[in-house]
Amino acid sequence: xxxxxxxxxxxANRAAATYEAIPALAGIDARSENSLAAANCxxxxxxxxxxxxxxxxxxxxxxxxxxxANLARFGNIWGVPQLQxxxxxxxxxxxxxxxxVIPSAFELTAPSGVxxxxxxxxxxxxxxxVSVAVSGQxxxxxxxxxxxxxxxxxxxxxxxxxxxxxxxxxxSDGSGLSGGTDIQDIEAWRARILARIRLPSMGGSKxxxxxxxxxxxxxxxxxxxxxxxxxVAVVISxxxxxxxxxxxxxxxxxxxxxxxxxxxxxxxxxxAATLAPVNFTIHLNxxxxxxxxxxxxxxxxxxxxxxxxxxxxxxxxxQAAISSANGEWSxxxxxxxxxxxCGPAQLLTLGVITWV
Numbered sequence: 001x002x003x004x005x006x007x008x009x010x011x012a013n014r015a016a017a018t019y020e021a022i023p024a025l026a027g028i029d030a031r032s033e034n035s036l037a038a039a040n041c042x043x044x045x046x047x048x049x050x051x052x053x054x055x056x057x058x059x060x061x062x063x064x065x066x067x068x069a070n071l072a073r074f075g076n077i078w079g080v081p082q083l084q085x086x087x088x089x090x091x092x093x094x095x096x097x098x099x100x101v102i103p104s105a106f107e108l109t110a111p112s113g114v115x116x117x118x119x120x121x122x123x124x125x126x127x128x129x130v131s132v133a134v135s136g137q138x139x140x141x142x143x144x145x146x147x148x149x150x151x152x153x154x155x156x157x158x159x160x161x162x163x164x165x166x167x168x169x170x171x172s173d174g175s176g177l178s179g180g181t182d183i184q185d186i187e188a189w190r191a192r193i194l195a196r197i198r199l200p201s202m203g204g205s206k207x208x209x210x211x212x213x214x215x216x217x218x219x220x221x222x223x224x225x226x227x228x229x230x231x232v233a234v235v236i237s238x239x240x241x242x243x244x245x246x247x248x249x250x251x252x253x254x255x256x257x258x259x260x261x262x263x264x265x266x267x268x269x270x271x272a273a274t275l276a277p278v279n280f281t282i283h284l285n286x287x288x289x290x291x292x293x294x295x296x297x298x299x300x301x302x303x304x305x306x307x308x309x310x311x312x313x314x315x316x317x318x319q320a321a322i323s324s325a326n327g328e329w330s331x332x333x334x335x336x337x338x339x340x341x342c343g344p345a346q347l348l349t350l351g352v353i354t355w356v
Contacts, residue, residue, distance in 0.1 A: 003056030011045035012038075064193055071190060079260075080193045083218060085141035088180035089247060091131045092116070092152060092166035100124040100160030102132050108152035108166055114140045116152055116177065124160070131169055134177065141182035148176035171246055179247025181217065188218040204263035209234050209256070213270075216255035217248060222273065224309035226344050232266050235309055235345045237273040244272050273309050276342050277351030280318070281335035284328060284355070292355060294325035303350045313340035313348045 016030035019037050030037035061070040075081050094102055106118040115137055122132045136144025146152070148170035157164050168176040184192075192215055199207050209225035209232060219239050226233040236252060238244050244252070253270040255261065280299070284291055302321040307313065315338055322331050334356070342348050 003052070003059045005052050005056060006049070009045075011048050012041040015041040015044050064190065064197065067190075068186075071186065071193070074193055075189065078193055078196045080189075080196045080215060082189045083181070083184035083215075085138050085183045086179060086181045086251065087136040087138045087140070088116075088142075088144040088146065088177040089119075089133070089135045090146075090171055090175070090177035091169040092118075092134050092177075093129055093131050093169055094122075094124060094161060094166045095129045095163070096124050096161040098124055098126050098128060100158070102130065102158070106158070107155040108134070109155050110144075110146055110150065110152055112143060114143050115155070116144065116146070132166075134166075136177060136180050140180065142180045144177065144180040146177040150176060175245045175247075178245040179251065181219070184218050192218065204232075204266055208261075212256055212261045213252050215261075216252040219248070220244075220252065222309050222347065224273070224344065226310075230267055232268050233345075234268060234270045235273050236270060237275075237309060237347050241275065241304075241307075241347060241349055243275055271345060273347040274343070274345055275349050276346040277349050278303075278313055278318075278340050279335060279351040279354070280333065281354045281356060282322060283332040283334070285330045286327070287355065288327070291325060291327040292353075294327060295322050295331075296350075296353065298322060298325045299350050299353075303348065307348045309347045310342065310344040311348075312342065315339050 013031075016038065019025055019028055019030035019041070025037075028037055029035045030041060032038055060066040061068065064071070064074045067074060072082070092108070094100075100123065102118060102122045102124070104118055104121045108116045108118075110116055116134050117137075119133045119135050122130045124130045136146075146168050148168050150168040152166045152168065154161060154164040154166070170176060171178065195211055195214070199211050206225045206227065210223040213223040213234055213236055214220045217238075220236050221239045221241055222237045224235040226235060234252070234256060236244055236249070238248065249270050249272060253268070256268045256270060282295065284295065298321040299318065302317060306317060313336075315333075315336060318336070319331075319333055322328065322333060335354075340348060
C-alpha cells in the first residue's frame with residue numbers, strides 16, 4: 001500500500017486548532033489568511049508535507065516490489081543484475097570479383113541505420129560470392145536483428161564489390177541476424193529478483209532451472225527441465241508462444257553452464273520446444289463472424305494460460321473455452337474429441353479452426 005499523505009489543509013487545520021485551544025491565546029484567529037498564526041500554520045504544513053513525502057519515498061525504496069532507484073542495489077544483493085543489451089549475429093553474403101578480401105570489422109548499414117560489422121575476414125572465391133559472419137552493436141539491442149534477405153549497404157565502398165552491399169543469409173531456423181536484445185525492462189528485472197527471493201536455489205532442483213533460464217533471457221516464456229542420471233535437458237519456449245532461435249538457445253546454454261549457476265556435476269543441454277498445433281473442427285449455434293472471433297479469442301487465451309511444455313491438452317478445457325465465448329449458445333466439437341497428448345519437449349498451440 002502507498003504511504004499515507006495528509007490531504008491539503010489537514011496539517012494547517014490541526015495546527016490552528018492547537019492555537020485555538022491554548023487559553024492564553026483565547027480569541028486568536030489562526031485561520032484568517034491575514035493573521036500571523038495562520039501563516040505559521042501554513043509554513044508548518046509545508047515543512048511537514050516535505051517530511052511525509054520523504055518518508056513515503058523511503059518506504060517505497062525499502063521494498064523490492066516498489067523500489068525504483070534502489071532496485072539495482074537489491075539486484076546486486078541477490079545476484080540478479082539487470083540483463084544488458086546483446087547484439088545480433090549471423091552471416092551475410094557479398095558478391096564481387098574473385099580474390100576481393102572482405103576485412104574484419106568491415107561496416108555495413110541496415111535500412112534502419114544501425115551498423116552491422118563483419119567479425120572475420122573472408123575472400124570472395126571463384127564463384128563470385130562469399131558468406132561472412134557478422135554482428136550488430138550491443139547498444140542497438142533488438143534493433144540490430146535483421147530478417148533474412150535484408151540488403152545491408154556498405155558504409156565505406158570497397159573496390160571489387162559489385163554491388164556495394166551484402167545480403168543477410170537465412171539461418172537454419174529461418175531467422176536472419178538474430179539474438180539482439182534490449183536492456184531488460186525494469187518490471188521484468190523486478191520479477192526476476194522477486195523470483196530469486198521466493199525460489200532460493202536448491203542445488204539444481206527443477207525450479208532452479210526454470211529460474212535460471214528466465215534469468216538468462218526475460219523473453220523465455222516456459223521451461224521444462226527433463227532430468228536423467230547426471231544430465232538435464234532444459235526445453236524452452238519464448239513469448240509468443242514461439243520456438244527460440246539458435247542465438248537465443250546459445251544465450252541460455254551459456255548462462256546455465258556458467259560458473260554462476262548450473263551444478264558442476266550436471267551435463268546441461270538447452271533445446272527448443274517443438275510447437276504442436278491442435279486443430280479444431282467446430283459447429284456453432286448461432287454461427288456469426290462475431291461469435292467465431294470470440295471463440296478464437298477464448299481458445300487463444302486457453303492455450304496461453306494453460307498450455308505447458310510436455311503437458312496434456314484437456315478436451316474438457318477446450319469445450320469450456322468455446323462455451324465461454326460471448327454470444328455462443330451451443331456448439332459441437334468434432335475435433336479433437338479426446339484429450340491431446342504431447343511429448344516432453346512439445347508445446348501444444350492453437351492450430352487451424354475449421355467451421356462446419
